[in-house]
Structure formats: structure tokens, C-alpha cells
Amino acid sequence: xxxxxxxxxxxxxxxxxxxxxxxxxxxxxxxxxxxxxxxxxxxxxxxxxxxxxxxxxxxxxxxxxxxxxxxxxxxxxxxxxxxxxxxxxxxxxxxxxxxxxxxxxxxxxxxxxxxxxxxxxxxxxxxxxxxxxxxxxxxxxxxxxxxxxxxxxxxxxxxxxxxxxxxxxxxxxxxxxxxxxxxxxxxxxxxxxxxxxxxxxxxxxxxxxxxxxxxxxxxxxxxxxxxxxxxxxxxxxxxxxxxxxxxxxxxxxxxxxxxxxxxxxxxxxxxxxxxxxxxxxxxxxxxxxxxxxxxxxxxxxxxxxxxxxxxxxxxxxxxxxxxxxxxxxxxxxxxxxxxxxxxxxxxxxxx
Amino acid sequence: xxxxxxxxxxxxxxxxxxxxxxxxxxxxxxxxxxxxxxxxxxxxxxxxxxxxxxxxxxxxxxxxxxxxxxxxxxxxxxxxxxxxxxxxxxxxxxxxxxxxxxxxxxxxxxxxxxxxxxxxxxxxxxxxxxxxxxxxxxxxxxxxxxxxxxxxxxxxxxxxxxxxxxxxxxxxxxxxxxxxxxxxxxxxxxxxxxxxxxxxxxxxxxxxxxxxxxxxxxxxxxxxxxxxxxxxxxxxxxxxxxxxxxxxxxxxxxxxxxxxxxxxxxxxxxxxxxxxxxxxxxxxxxxxxxxxxxxxxxxxxxxxxxxxxxxxxx
Numbered sequence: 206x207x208x209x210x211x212x213x214x215x216x217x218x219x220x221x222x223x224x225x226x227x228x229x230x231x232x233x234x235x236x237x238x239x240x241x242x243x244x245x246x247x248x249x250x251x252x253x254x255x256x257x258x259x260x261x262x263x264x265x266x267x268x269x270x271x272x273x274x275x276x277x278x279x280x281x282x283x284x285x286x287x288x289x290x291x292x293x294x295x296x297x298x299x300x301x302x303x304x305x306x307x308x309x310x311x312x313x314x315x316x317x318x319x320x321x322x323x324x325x326x327x328x329x330x331x332x333x334x335x336x337x338x339x340x341x342x343x344x345x346x347x348x349x350x351x352x353x354x355x356x357x358x359x360x361x362x363x364x365x366x367x368x369x370x371x372x373x374x375x376x377x378x379x380x381x382x383x384x385x386x387x388x389x390x391x392x393x394x395x396x397x398x399x400x401x402x403x404x405x406x407x408x409x410x411x412x413x414x415x416x417x418x419x420x421x422x423x424x425x426x427x428x429x430x431x432x433x434x435x436x437x438x439x440x441x442x443x444x445x446x447x448x449x450x451x452x453x454x455x456x457x458x459x460x461x462x463x464x465x466x467x468x469x470x471x472x473x474x475x476x477x478x479x480x481x482x483x484x485x486x487x488x489x490x491x492x493x494x495x496x497x498x499x500x501x502x503x504x505x506x507x508x509x510x511x512x513x514x515x516x517x518x519x520x521x522x523x524x525x526x527x528x529x530x531x532x533x534x535x536x537x538x539x540x541x542x543x544x545x546x547x548x549x550x551x552x553x554x555x556x
Numbered sequence: 557x558x559x560x561x562x563x564x565x566x567x568x569x570x571x572x573x574x575x576x577x578x579x580x581x582x583x584x585x586x587x588x589x590x591x592x593x594x595x596x597x598x599x600x601x602x603x604x605x606x607x608x609x610x611x612x613x614x615x616x617x618x619x620x621x622x623x624x625x626x627x628x629x630x631x632x633x634x635x636x637x638x639x640x641x642x643x644x645x646x647x648x649x650x651x652x653x654x655x656x657x658x659x660x661x662x663x664x665x666x667x668x669x670x671x672x673x674x675x676x677x678x679x680x681x682x683x684x685x686x687x688x689x690x691x692x693x694x695x696x697x698x699x700x701x702x703x704x705x706x707x708x709x710x711x712x713x714x715x716x717x718x719x720x721x722x723x724x725x726x727x728x729x730x731x732x733x734x735x736x737x738x739x740x741x742x743x744x745x746x747x748x749x750x751x752x753x754x755x756x757x758x759x760x761x762x763x764x765x766x767x768x769x770x771x772x773x774x775x776x777x778x779x780x781x782x783x784x785x786x787x788x789x790x791x792x793x794x795x796x797x798x799x800x801x802x803x804x805x806x807x808x809x810x811x812x813x814x815x816x817x818x819x820x821x822x823x824x825x826x827x828x829x830x831x832x833x834x835x836x837x838x839x840x841x842x843x844x845x846x847x848x849x850x851x852x853x854x855x856x857x858x859x860x861x862x863x864x865x866x867x868x869x870x
Contacts, residue, residue: 297777300770300774306774317788321778366777
């Protein structure tokens with residue numbers, strides 16, 4: 206089943222790959238997962254994003270079957286999985302530390318699941334070699350995992366899970382141990398692979414950039430609960446809560462009191478750094494825009510942009526992203542005027 | 557220029573300069589550290605061992621009983637005489653049975669300790685496994701002789717449990733049986749098993765502890781049930797520990813000469829034969845030849861273990 210059109214997959218909401226209804230996993234007093242509802246659509250690339258200890262990995266383990274919920278209901282492709290052990294579930298996992306079997310060769314690692322299923326040796330070998338080709342790892346069949354680099358091990362782990370054609374592929378921070386360049390290359394490859402195979406990918410990460418760039422939809426976790434589930438653009442531009450605004454992309458959080466003085470509404474708001482522009486001090490503010498004046502406290506060069514931090518008396522700290530192409534950035538200590546449109550002020554849920 | 561080094565010069569004592577020399581020449585430092593233990597191991601231990609083995613190349617004059625210092629293979633021919641070969645085969649069998657039983661008893665204990673026991677329970681486990689090693693070896697062996705005697709605790713327990721018939725049937729069986737447990741091979745094996753089990757449990761536990769739990773989860777995830785995971789992942793990874801434990805139990809049984817003297821039938825075990833040959837019989841060359849047997853057996857054992865891939869996960 207090859208899908209070339211990812212939006213086509215998104216449209217077929219009739220089939221739910223993974224369903225959580227009020228699922229909780231408590232370890233004594235610790236509520237690792239606390240009343241989570243999830244609907245992961247078949248064929249989508251779903252990211253679970255959150256800081257460590259937010260419950261995202263526990264949710265993944267609940268899907269895999271390594272852990273059982275203390276309350277709630279889980280279905281995988283319409284089948285209740287309460288009490289179903291991991292080895293009977295139609296899902297496979299790529300582990301954070303890869304978990305390759307050190308006493309087996311690369312090919313034996315990849316063929317492990319097939320061997321368990323009783324696939325005969327010839328067929329096993331053929332499928333294993335194909336899977337290794339799929340992850341672009343050729344000529345390594347007889348090596349031991351200890352002889353491979355981190356990136357190669359990651360590919361073996363991926364091939365080992367994919368060779369079984371799981372209905373859902375679970376990935377637990379699989380790129381965390383790779384260096385930046387390799388990580389970016391793998392992000393692209395994973396996305397391509399997911400499109401080509403048409404599988405449901407559930408991806409756990411604490412890296413917001415990774416989640417936003419790869420996923421069709423992102424669930425943001427905090428303290429065992431889901432704060433927001435949306436497509437990446439929505440998560441970034443319209444965060445529902447302060448936590449989402451702060452965790453994803455480091456937005457400016459505007460307190461309700463300040464929002465009231467600006468636009469007369471008593472709600473917290475988020476303001477993206479790149480939506481604020483610097484204008485010359487003393488110039489008139491464009492119509493329908495808001496302006497604050499402040500002193501620059503820090504200027505950091507980020508390649509494509511400068512990150513400028515300023516303190517506005519009475520309004521507090523504000524972070525701006527100024528494109529590097531816009532000329533030299535303001536000096537530290539300079540008095541500047543920053544303006545933004547009313548629409549760029551995104552109102553969030555109170556509390 | 558010199559100004560910058562004033563501070564460093566002020567601290568230059570003899571020890572500091574010695575450290576500088578040693579840090580600059582790591583090979584010399586290594587030599588310095590390794591010489592004493594190598595001298596001990598090389599000259600005193602291996603030297604003595606080879607001196608002993610060299611004795612096996614001599615023979616004993618049949619009339620005078622004096623050692624003839626002429627290189628000959630006569631003593632080895634004597635070693636392969638049926639009576640002596642019997643001793644070797646018997647010892648091999650006893651050692652193999654003790655090792656197999658120790659592995660069977662030790663594995664579940666080690667597995668529990670490595671995978672499930674935490675905190676206090678784990679401390680208790682170490683205590684329980686190690687405690688038998690704290691009391692005197694002789695006391696333990698004599699205690700087993702009494703436990704296994706005809707009127708001993710084991711017999712009493714079997715009677716109380718209504719199993720005295722089973723015990724009698726077992727004792728009536730050839731080879732494993734005898735007049736009572738304390739003079740049977742069963743008793744000897746049980747005593748050895750008790751003595752050497754800690755030496756099997758500890759290395760097994762160490763190797764099981766090193767199996768990451770994600771490997772077990774990965775196997776689980778790839779569709780393997782608990783039995784298959786055990787066979788394909790846990791057991792192969794624990795094999796080096798099993799081999800290490802087996803080396804202990806096997807070689808300890810091969811060399812022991814006190815247990816078979818106190819518990820078990822009157823026929824000799826290898827250790828007893830060495831003891832008898834170098835003591836009462838005064839046949840040092842034959843005693844030395846007997847000593848070669850366990851060394852050869854261990855070499856064969858390790859070679860087979862390596863061939864079977866048991867050391868792959870080392």
C-alpha cells in the first residue's frame with residue numbers, strides 16, 4: 206500500500222490507528238499519564254512533544270504494550286488491547302538506545318522478528334536484505350552492532366522494526382543520540398520513508414523543531430496531560446496555553462493585565478518574536494499597530510536572524526527576531542521602538 | 557621568559573619531579589606497576605606449576621620406589637591404565653553433574669536477583685548466597701554427612717513426608733545409590749552442589765545484570781514470547797557468566813579431595829588420587845600426571861564453549 210499524497214491520508218479520518226480514552230498511568234503518587242485522550246489517524250506522522258517527565262514516553266510504552274494503563278481504554282486499529290502483551294500487538298518500536306542484539310550480526314538483528322514468526326531462512330534473508338536496502342545500509346550484513354556508528358545502528362533499528370510491516374511504527378527519540386547534521390538528514394529520510402510506506406508513525410521527541418518539521422500533527426505534553434493537539438503551523442502560531450507558547454519556539458508571554466491595557470481583554474497572549482518589527486524611535490506607530498519602547502539588553506546572532514532582547518519599562522521583557530538581512534542590529538543599551546500588529550497578538554486560554 | 561616559571565619552580569620537590577618523569581614515560585610507569593605481580597604470577601605460581609608438571613615426565617623405579625630423573629612417557633602410560641582411567645572418568649561425571657545441577661539451581665536465583673530484586677531484598681540475596689562461604693569448609697562437609705546419614709535429618713524428613721519408599725528406591729538404584737545417602741554418589745553430588753552453588757550464582761547474576769532491559773523489550777516488541785526471548789536473547793547474553801560459573805564449579809569439583817573422603821562411596825576421585833599418590837604411595841610423577849588431567853579437561857571445556865559461541869557476548 207503506497208501512498209504518494211500525504212494530504213490524502215489525512216483526509217481518510219475514518220480509520221483510527223491508535224485511540225486513547227481517558228488513559229492514566231500512575232506510579233504510586235506520580236501521575237505519569239493523567240487522563241489522556243488521543244486519536245492517531247491511520248497513515249499520519251504523529252509527534253508527541255514535551256519536556257522529559259511529561260508522559261510522552263509512557264504513552265508510547267502504553268501503545269507498545271511494555272506498560273499497562275492504571276485506568277482508561279486503548280485501541281489499536283479498533284481492537285482493545287487491554288492485557289494484550291507487547292509480542293501480540295501489531296506495532297513495532299525503534300528504541301532510543303536502538304536496543305540492537307549485541308550477539309547477533311546486523312542481518313540477524315533485522316531478521317529476528319521474521320525468525321520468531323517462523324519465516325523460512327531464504328525468505329527471511331531476502332526480506333532482511335531488502336529492509337537494509339530501504340534504510341540505505343548495504344554491505345554491512347555480517348557486521349556486529351558494536352562495529353557500527355551511531356547513525357548506522359539507528360538504521361539497523363529502523364530496518365528491524367520495518368521488516369515486520371507494522372501497522373504502527375513507534376519511535377522513541379530515535380534521533381536524540383545523533384549529531385546535528387546526521388539528525389537533519391535522518392529527519393528528511395524518515396519523512397520520505399513514512400510517505401513511501403504509508404505507515405502510521407508515532408514519534409516521541411523533546412525537540413520542538415524536530416516535531417514541527419516532521420509531523421503531520423503534534424501533541425504537546427505537560428505533566429502527564431496533553432495541552433494541545435494540532436498541526437505544526439497551528440501549534441506554532443496559535444498555541445492554546447502558556448506552556449505550549451513557551452515550550453514551542455520560545456514565544457513572548459504577555460500577562461493578562463498588560464493585554465487589557467493594550468486591547469481591553471483580560472486574557473494571556475503570546476507574541477512571536479518574528480512578528481515584532483523595530484521602527485525608529487519617535488516615528489509614528491502604523492495604524493492598528495501597537496508599539497512599545499525599551500532598552501536593548503542583549504543581542505545574539507543566530508545566522509539568519511538576530512535575537513534581540515529588550516526591557517520596556519512598565520511592560521517587561523520582550524524578545525524580537527530581527528532578520529540579519531535588515532541591516533546591522535541595534536546596539537546593546539540602545540533605546541528602540543518595537544511595533545507589532547494587533548492580529549499578531551494571539552490570545553490564549555486564561556489560567 | 558623565566559618570570560613565568562618562577563611559581564612552578566618554587567614547588568619543585570623530589571616527588572613532584574619524579575611524577576613529572578613518570579607522567580612523561582607512561583610505558584616505564586606501566587612496567588613499574590606490573591613487575592611485582594608479574595614476578596609473583598610468572599615465577600612463583602607458573603614456575604611452580606611447570607616444575608610440578610615436569611615431574612610427570614619422570615618415573616618411579618619399581619623396586620626401590622625412588623624417582624628416576626630420566627624423561628619418559630612411562631608415567632603417562634600408567635595414568636591411562638584402566639584403574640586410573642576409571643578415576644578420571646568418574647571424576648569427570650561427578651563434576652559434570654554437579655555443574656549441570658548448579659546451573660539449574662543457580663540460574664533462577666541469579667535471574668531473580670538480577671532482574672527483580674531491588675534495595676533491601678537484593679542485599680538479603682547477596683547475604684544469603686555468600687553466607688555459606690563464611691563458615692568453615694570442614695564444618696559444612698561434616699554437617700552434610702550428618703544430614704545425609706541413615707538416621708539424619710534428610711532421612712527423617714523423607715519419612716515424615718511419607719517418602720521413605722522413594723528414598724529407598726533411589727538408594728537401591730545402581731550407581732547413584734548405596735547403603736545410605738552419606739556414602740552414595742547422590743550424597744557426594746549434593747554436598748558439592750551446596751558448596752559450589754555461590755560460585756555459579758555470582759558470575760551468572762553479574763552477566764544477567766548486564767543485559768539491558770530494553771533488549772528484552774525489543775525482543776518482546778518483535779513478537780517473541782517470554783520463552784523465545786529467553787532462548788534467543790537472555791540465555792546467549794548470560795552464557796559467558798554461565799561459562800565462568802561452570803569453570804568454578806567444574807574445576808573446584810575436579811580438584812577437591814576432602815568431600816569425597818567424608819561423603820560418598822569408597823572409590824577414589826581425582827583429588828584423592830593425587831593426594832594418595834604424592835603422600836602414602838610416594839609416587840610424585842604419577843601424582844603430577846594426575847594433575848595434568850584437569851588442566852587438559854578445562855582446556856577442552858573452554859575450547860568447546862568458544863566453538864559453541866558461548867563467549868561471543870563477552
